[in-house]
Amino acid sequence: MKLTIGHLYPNLLNLYGDRGNVKCLQRRLQWRGIEGDVVLFSGGSRIDFQKVDMLFLGGGSDREQELAGRYLREMGGGLRDFVESGGVLLAVCGGYQLLGNYYRTPKAVIEGLGLLDIYTEWKPGRLVGDVILDSPAFRSPVVGFENHGGRTYIGAYTPLGRVRRGYGNTDEGEWEGLLYKNVVATYLHGPLLPKNPEVCDYLLERALKRKYGNAAGLQGLPDELEHRANEYMAERYRKGERM
Amino acid sequence: MGVGFRSRLAVLCAKCADCLIRRLKIGNGGSFPGYVAGLVDPGILGRLAGMVREKVIVVTGTNGKTTVTHILCHVLEAGGKKVVSNRTGANMPNGILTAFVLAADRDAYLDADYACIEVDEFAAQEILARLKPHCMVVTNVFRDQLDRFGEVDAVVDRLKGAAEQAPDGLLVLNGDDAVSYSLAYGCRNPVFSYGMGEAFLRNEPWVDVSHEGGQNDGGAVRENAVCRLCGEPLAYDYFQYGQLGSWHCPNCGVGRPEPDCLAGDVVFRKGEFSFVIADFKGSGRKSPQGGKKGLRTEKAAGACHVSGVKFAYNVYNVLSAYSALSAMDAAGNFGEAMRNFDFGNHRESVFVIGGGRVQLHLAKNPMGFQQKLFFLQEDPEPKDVIIQINDTDLDGRDVSWLWDVDFQVLGNVNAKQVVVDGTRRYDMGLRLKYDDISCDFLSDFQGTVRQLAEQGTGNLYVIVNYSGLYRTNRILSRLQGGYRHEADHRTFVSESAQLVR
Numbered sequence: 001m002k003l004t005i006g007h008l009y010p011n012l013l014n015l016y017g018d019r020g021n022v023k024c025l026q027r028r029l030q031w032r033g034i035e036g037d038v039v040l041f042s043g044g045s046r047i048d049f050q051k052v053d054m055l056f057l058g059g060g061s062d063r064e065q066e067l068a069g070r071y072l073r074e075m076g077g078g079l080r081d082f083v084e085s086g087g088v089l090l091a092v093c094g095g096y097q098l099l100g101n102y103y104r105t106p107k108a109v110i111e112g113l114g115l116l117d118i119y120t121e122w123k124p125g126r127l128v129g130d131v132i133l134d135s136p137a138f139r140s141p142v143v144g145f146e147n148h149g150g151r152t153y154i155g156a157y158t159p160l161g162r163v164r165r166g167y168g169n170t171d172e173g174e175w176e177g178l179l180y181k182n183v184v185a186t187y188l189h190g191p192l193l194p195k196n197p198e199v200c201d202y203l204l205e206r207a208l209k210r211k212y213g214n215a216a217g218l219q220g221l222p223d224e225l226e227h228r229a230n231e232y233m234a235e236r237y238r239k240g241e242r243m
Numbered sequence: 244m245g246v247g248f249r250s251r252l253a254v255l256c257a258k259c260a261d262c263l264i265r266r267l268k269i270g271n272g273g274s275f276p277g278y279v280a281g282l283v284d285p286g287i288l289g290r291l292a293g294m295v296r297e298k299v300i301v302v303t304g305t306n307g308k309t310t311v312t313h314i315l316c317h318v319l320e321a322g323g324k325k326v327v328s329n330r331t332g333a334n335m336p337n338g339i340l341t342a343f344v345l346a347a348d349r350d351a352y353l354d355a356d357y358a359c360i361e362v363d364e365f366a367a368q369e370i371l372a373r374l375k376p377h378c379m380v381v382t383n384v385f386r387d388q389l390d391r392f393g394e395v396d397a398v399v400d401r402l403k404g405a406a407e408q409a410p411d412g413l414l415v416l417n418g419d420d421a422v423s424y425s426l427a428y429g430c431r432n433p434v435f436s437y438g439m440g441e442a443f444l445r446n447e448p449w450v451d452v453s454h455e456g457g458q459n460d461g462g463a464v465r466e467n468a469v470c471r472l473c474g475e476p477l478a479y480d481y482f483q484y485g486q487l488g489s490w491h492c493p494n495c496g497v498g499r500p501e502p503d504c505l506a507g508d509v510v511f512r513k514g515e516f517s518f519v520i521a522d523f524k525g526s527g528r529k530s531p532q533g534g535k536k537g538l539r540t541e542k543a544a545g546a547c548h549v550s551g552v553k554f555a556y557n558v559y560n561v562l563s564a565y566s567a568l569s570a571m572d573a574a575g576n577f578g579e580a581m582r583n584f585d586f587g588n589h590r591e592s593v594f595v596i597g598g599g600r601v602q603l604h605l606a607k608n609p610m611g612f613q614q615k616l617f618f619l620q621e622d623p624e625p626k627d628v629i630i631q632i633n634d635t636d637l638d639g640r641d642v643s644w645l646w647d648v649d650f651q652v653l654g655n656v657n658a659k660q661v662v663v664d665g666t667r668r669y670d671m672g673l674r675l676k677y678d679d680i681s682c683d684f685l686s687d688f689q690g691t692v693r694q695l696a697e698q699g700t701g702n703l704y705v706i707v708n709y710s711g712l713y714r715t716n717r718i719l720s721r722l723q724g725g726y727r728h729e730a731d732h733r734t735f736v737s738e739s740a741q742l743v744r
Binding site: 011012014015016017018019020023024027043061062063064066067128129130145147189190191194195225226228229232 | 386395468471474643645647669673674
């Protein structure tokens with residue numbers, strides 16, 4: 001078995017250690033004896049969406065985000081078809097905002113891809129800090145770090161999780177991220193997947209199922225260190241330490 | 244000129260506070276006196292800065308601020324100048340004010356020819372509004388403490404705001420850095436630039452250039468793939484490290500400037516760089532590029548040879564310090580003075596503990612950490628490595644940046660044992676797992692240092708991020724002292740024994 005993971009515009013969207021997520025997808029396949037190919041797509045290169053099983057879209061500054069959006073729009077409906085046909089996509093931070101209709105900043109309105117009927121508004125006061133989420137999709141809490149000026153309004157979509165600690169999509173609500181078909185979109189940046197192996201396996205399972213039909217459940221891995229890193233953050237919050 | 248009562252009182256209070264802190268050994272001596280002085284006289288920083296006889300130079304940017312400031316002080320003092328500076332690296336408003344008030348006399352007079360002040364990027368605007376410097380050096384802008392700064396763009400915006408506070412001040416910019424050089428666009432300040440005349444790391448075996456757009460990984464992390472004027476992708480002829488290199492925008496035509504000070508003829512031997520800086524200030528020359536034929540210095544207004552420089556980033560630090568001094572007409576004795584400059588500045592310290600050598604290194608952002616790993620690779624001897632990663636406010640609370648460092652290098656440094664410590668030790672351990680490096684988790688720092696120094700390879704590297712630096716330095720000093728005392732004691736005992744016999 002083999003999955004191809006496309007990393008979209010790593011030269012533009014590479015804030016906050018995003019490539020850790022791509023590494024995680026690849027290694028957790030390899031550790032199970034499944035091939036994981038990573039293809040880097042740079043601006044202007046054509047993407048054959050038939051040939052990729054998973055896509056990662058990371059975060060960048062507004063300037064880079066705008067350019068990435070333009071590249072994706074130039075490719076027509078390819079990404080939309082990929083998503084609608086159950087292609088696995090992880091979008092983080094700026095990538096998450098880009099999937100929506102628009103992102104309004106004080107300087108400009110960045111046109112989104114409109115794959116999801118959501119929008120983002122910039123407001124003063126960045127939402128920065130450790131985040132802990134409870135999600136019915138996962139046994140362990142989802143832990144990570146957020147750092148964004150935009151507030152994303154997701155309407156009736158299913159959120160990724162309920163915020164136990166942190167801000168999430170907006171500073172008013174209690175929800176973070178979004179799940180749609182096989183898309184996971186979230187503000188939790190950087191090494192989201194390494195520390196939340198369940199989220200990684202959730203994505204891998206869906207990609208394997210889409211490609212190979214009813215693939216048997218993924219083989220377990222020795223995730224002791226992963227769980228310690230995850231539990232350390234959850235534990236620290238429980239103890240009431242500064243986060 | 245009479246000094247107001249208020250300023251005199253402020254200086255007096257600050258000196259008392261300083262005295263008290265020293266006497267009682269409490270609190271933060273680096274910034275509290277300044278805090279007190281500012282309470283008594285809010286305008287005192289501007290007043291004291293105004294008493295500097297020649298030039299006020301500020302240094303800011305992501306990496307190299309402290310080193311560049313130390314070089315400036317060293318060279319100026321070697322030339323007989325009196326310099327006020329925040330040498331300890333306390334670069335926030337109160338730290339800077341502390342340096343000024345403690346340098347003033349009781350009558351609040353400041354006797355100084357120069358002020359060389361390291362300034363935090365975030366606080367630069369506030370500080371420059373009061374200091375009104377003659378010169379602002381920006382070393383570079385890399386990603387650092389993004390939880391504090393938001394995005395790299397926000398740092399550039401802050402620095403832009405700072406430059407506007409002192410529109411007559413000369414901006415000394417790194418022309419090889421497309422990010423920080425963008426400060427030159429549309430600013431009112433006169434601009435002076437520096438850069439390397441050649442890709443000086445390309446042929447060095449310890450620099451892995453295969454990162455560039457490597458197909459199996461995200462490649463080296465660089466800022467600024469995009470032109471900051473028109474938003475189109477930039478093109479590079481070559482990279483040095485990070486985004487530093489020879490860049491231009493194929494769309495709108497901006498690019499790396501023709502530098503006023505150009506370094507070239509770089510030779511790397513026995514772990515040290517030597518190079519020549521050609522000074523083209525006001526020479527009206529065109530395209531003095533170095534490259535394969537070597538640096539053409541005949542048209543330069545001056546040239547200066549520097550050697551014994553460890554770490555590639557210090558080549559840039561020396562160059563930016565030289566450029567600032569050249570721009571201020573004070574670079575006269577630079578080459579001579581640099582011969583006895585100590586780059587150590589307590590961030591790289593060497594200790595002898597239990598007969599073993601222990602080196603303490605600071606690595607607080609991806610670029611810095613990567614350079615340290617390359618440095619470890621240069622030492623072929625077997626070694627042990629302790630990595631301590633904390634996430635206090637001082638360090639930055641987000642440790643995602645660890646994923647921007649290529650730790651595969653750590654697999655090639657002949658490390659016998661890697662031990663991980665700090666509040667985020669599990670994040671660090673997990674990061675290493677992804678580069679197939681196994682590590683142990685540390686529970687007792689002192690015990691582990693002793694054990695590795697005595698029974699390990701006797702060649703221990705301790706890499707810490709910011710908040711661990713001073714504490715670790717103290718512990719290592721104490722361990723070193725402890726052994727020395729033990730040794731003295733043994734000598735004393737054996738001598739006494741001989742006497743008895």
